[in-house]
Amino acid sequence: MTDRVTDAATPRRRLAVALAGVLVLALVAGFGAFLFARSHHLGPWRLGAQEVNPFGQRPQYVDPQSRAAQAAAQATADGDTASAAVFERLAAIPAGIWLTPEQYPPGRVGAYVTEVVTAADAARNVPVLVVYGIPDRDCSGQYSSGGLSEEQYGPWVQEIATAAAAADRVAVVLEPDALAASIECHDEDQRVRLMKDAVGRLRTAGVTTYVDAGHSDWVPAAAVARLLERSGVGSVRGFATNVANYQTDDDERAYATRIAKLLGGAHYVIDSGRNGNGSTKNWCNPARRAVGTDPGFVDDGTGLDAFLWVKPPGESDGDCGGGPPAGEFWPQRALEMARLSGW
Template sequence: MDRTDNRPSRRPRVLAGAVVLALVAGLVVVVVARSQHWGPFALDPQRDNPFLARAQFVEPGSTADQAAQQAAAEGDTASAEIFERLAEIPQGIWLTPEEFPAGQVGAHVSELVAAADEADEVPVLVVYGVPDRDCTGGFSAGGLSAEEYGPWVDEIADAAGAGDSAVVILEPDALASAIDCDSRSERVELLAAAVDSLREAGVTTYVDGGHSDWIRPEDLAPLLKDVGVASVRGFATNVSNFQPDEDEVAYAERLVELIGGDVHYVIDRGRNGNGASEEWCNPSGRAFGEKPGYVDDGTRLDAYLWVKPPGESDGECNGGPAAGDFWADRVTEIARTSGW
């Protein structure tokens, strides 16, 4: 005799369970993708604040790090502690053609970017090789020829753009000094091409915009517009200078008004703890600024940075060594002034 099995089938329950698991798995994938900025959640290198998603990369083997190791080896414990503390604070990583020429700079940038990617951090690279560099001060004079400059920047852009996230501060003082040195046309042409190269490589870019005690915003804004600052993230101010944060914010906000569009900015505060004096080159009595960090307050300010490593000299002025060299005595002086 045939019997009919009236027990409920387990198949709908199995199917429902599979659907739930699939939904949970999908949700997990979305959450992970969002947190890691994969696929459709990838950061736009020019439209998003790069410092919100990742901490800034600390360069291993920086000049401060090397000085700390040397002081420790010499038994100077007090100096070693100061230099080590300084080395732990994220700072700009400067690229010059004298130290990293064409054919070598790309490999160097690739190493930095790979290390930063592994740490899930953002390297801040400072490109500093424009022709007739430092034409107003002269202590960092040099740079490349106009013919050499483009390929050098392209090499940096390709290497930096291959990483997950990299920031470039483009040519400190170049546009502001172009006004004083009457080299506007060449500077604008070269920097416009550099901006294009970095943007096309997907590198978040801030073009240097001078500082509040140098060039009027009304004079500098047209040059920033001409180099295409509105096509990248924005501009940087106070690089290697000492102006107070509040003065720089007011200056930068005025530039934003004059440029128009969705431009943002960063401010260098590495040595502005005591503000500025009349001297710009290795002035005494200065102090470290507040530590760098991102800003998320609804304004166009992305971050306060230490673009210029505070331990490095401005040049052979006021007793300093060559520009870019670590100046141990001045660092300990600044540390004392800063209450370290």
């Protein structure tokens, strides 16, 4: 009798042991998946837009409709193969996509941003959008003067933020020169108020944001840090330096390090598009400049997230030094920069 009971219980024990083994394996696999998800910031552990370096996960987006790409197509059509080759090489390097109300006014800018981020997502790239429409824009230089009224500005930024929020990854450089120039233009309070509102809209939409901080040969780091802090930079990813300027990488890194320390450790990006030969103290279309460090992700233990070409090389600073209006492609200068860069 005992033998028959033992024989009957054996399959049950084997089944129990097998089930226990499966359960242990499932628990181990589940715990491993949990650790992997948490360490790679997946699912509920995914980092927010301001907590992660967007350039560390995906390459930067190349705009197929950039002015350099258009210049390459025109040079090809004209039979100028040498120039076309230079412009094609330039067009293949990711650069900032500038949003101005003159080109993309209220009611239209959102559709354009949607077009850009949709294409970038499809390519698994990160687009860099440059928001440039603050009231009394370029008050210190005047070559890019314009912008929106105070009443229009907030809703225009909101339109950008809403469209950009649909992107998997996107980065915004907010208002080049706006804060640094406000000291010279004596409108700090107005600028800070408008910038703080714009920062809030972009943050709420979940858009990684870098607030412009001028450059190393302009306003002292302490003064810019105060303006950045008042504008809410602590609530977004960080700040940008050297946008559309020519200061060297070393000077900008030292300047940005000082600002970051004053802000308690903010992250930053540096525009290296046209600083290969440094600055001549002339910021508007100086001759004999060269392209700088290629755009790309930086992981060196500092606050530097990436080098960017925020201002696309080959585009004019304004109708100064023989150049066309600001933002227009200047073929002769682009070719000169390429030659001096050893292309």
